[in-house]
Amino acid sequence: MMARAERHESGRTARKDDVIQIRAMAGTKALLNRAAAMRGQKLSEFMLESARREAENALLDQRSFFLDDEAHEAFVALLDAPPAPSSKLVDLMARKPAWDH
Numbered sequence: 152m153m154a155r156a157e158r159h160e161s162g163r164t165a166r167k168d169d170v171i172q173i174r175a176m177a178g179t180k181a182l183l184n185r186a187a188a189m190r191g192q193k194l195s196e197f198m199l200e201s202a203r204r205e206a207e208n209a210l211l212d213q214r215s216f217f218l219d220d221e222a223h224e225a226f227v228a229l230l231d232a233p234p235a236p237s238s239k240l241v242d243l244m245a246r247k248p249a250w251d252h
Contacts, residue, residue: 171199
């Protein structure tokens, strides 16, 4: 069986020759199938795209940054004394969510 190719951001094509296998309950698979169909994708395309997006988000959430002493003190001061919420934010947070009607 010939491996499918995937286009990278650089425009080059790379072979898809690694296999990822997972087991799922029937209800979970049905849910994934419905979502994939809704997007016009094959199940494997939908799952790979979704998993990749979640992996990128997980990695982005773990970014480290380093500050010198002065910048660190300024950063901590901002965390310790956040600005007061605007009236628009207070109004928005007081609204009842659309799904809670």
